[in-house]
Amino acid sequence: SAVISQKPSRDICQRGTSLTIQCQVDSQVTMMFWYRQQPGQSLTLIATANQGSEATYESGFVIDKFPISRPNLTFSTLTVSNMSPEDSSIYLCSVLGLAGSGANVLTFGAGSRLTVL
Amino acid sequence: GQNIDQPTEMTATEGAIVQINCTYQTSGFNGLFWYQQHAGEAPTFLSYNVLDGLEEKGRFSSFLSRSKGYSYLLLKELQMKDSASYLCAGGSYIPTFGRGTSLIVHP
Numbered sequence: 275s276a277v278i279s280q281k282p283s284r285d286i287c288q289r290g291t292s293l294t295i296q297c298q299v300d301s302q303v304t305m306m307f308w309y310r311q312q313p314g315q316s317l318t319l320i321a322t323a324n325q326g327s328e329a330t331y332e333s334g335f336v337i338d339k340f341p342i343s344r345p346n347l348t349f350s351t352l353t354v355s356n357m358s359p360e361d362s363s364i365y366l367c368s369v370l371g372l373a374g375s376g377a378n379v380l381t382f383g384a385g386s387r388l389t390v391l
Numbered sequence: 392g393q394n395i396d397q398p399t400e401m402t403a404t405e406g407a408i409v410q411i412n413c414t415y416q417t418s419g420f421n422g423l424f425w426y427q428q429h430a431g432e433a434p435t436f437l438s439y440n441v442l443d444g445l446e447e448k449g450r451f452s453s454f455l456s457r458s459k460g461y462s463y464l465l466l467k468e469l470q471m472k473d474s475a476s477y478l479c480a481g482g483s484y485i486p487t488f489g490r491g492t493s494l495i496v497h498p
Contacts, residue, residue, distance in 0.1 A: 317488040382433040
C-alpha cells in the first residue's frame with residue numbers, strides 16, 4: 275500500500291491565523307481525501323482532492339474555510355483558514371488503493387494535530 | 392443518509408476473546424471495513440467484508456450480515472498491544488466511519 279507523509283505532525287496556532295498541511299504520497303494515486311477527526315468523534319470526510327480541478331467538498335465544509343490544492347498525483351495541501359478553537363482537531367490525508375484482497379481500501383497519513391488557542 | 396453505530400468502549404482481559412459489534416444503515420453498500428487506530432497514530436486497515444459470512448485473518452475475524460445491517464470484529468488471544476480504537480466503516484464507494492470502539496486490554 276501507499277506510504278503517506280504528512281506535515282506538520284502537530285502545531286499550536288493562534289486564533290484567526292491560517293495553517294497549511296502538506297500530504298506527500300510515494301506513488302501516483304487517483305483518489306486522495308482529507309479527513310478530520312475531532313476528539314472522541316469519528317473520521318469525517320472534508321473533501322476529495324481532485325488533480326487539476328477544484329476539490330469536491332462534503333456537506334458542512336466550504337472552500338473558503340478549507341482550500342485544497344492538488345497540483346499532481348502525489349501531493350496535496352489542505353489549508354485551515356481563519357482558525358478558531360473549534361478547528362482544533364486531527365486532520366488526516368488519505369488515499370484509496372487496492373489491497374491484496376482486491377478491495378479498495380483507504381490508507382491514512384499519520385495526521386496533523388492542530389490546537390488553536 | 393449514512394449511520395454507523397458501535398459501542399464506545401469495551402474492556403477485556405489479556406488472552407481472552409472480545410467481539411466488537413457494528414450496525415449500519417447506509418444509502419449504498421460497497422463493503423464493510425474495520426480499522427485499528429492506536430492513540431496518536433493513523434488508522435490502519437484490518438479487514439473487509441462484502442459478502443455475508445466470516446472472514447478470518449489470524450487472531451482477527453470479521454463477520455457480515457447484509458440483511459441485518461450488522462458486522463462484528465472478533466479478536467482472539469488478546470494481547471496488551473490490542474488496546475486501541477476499532478473503527479467500523481461502510482457505505483458507498485468512500486466509506487462512512489463510526490465513532491470507534493475504544494478497547495482496553497488489561498492483564
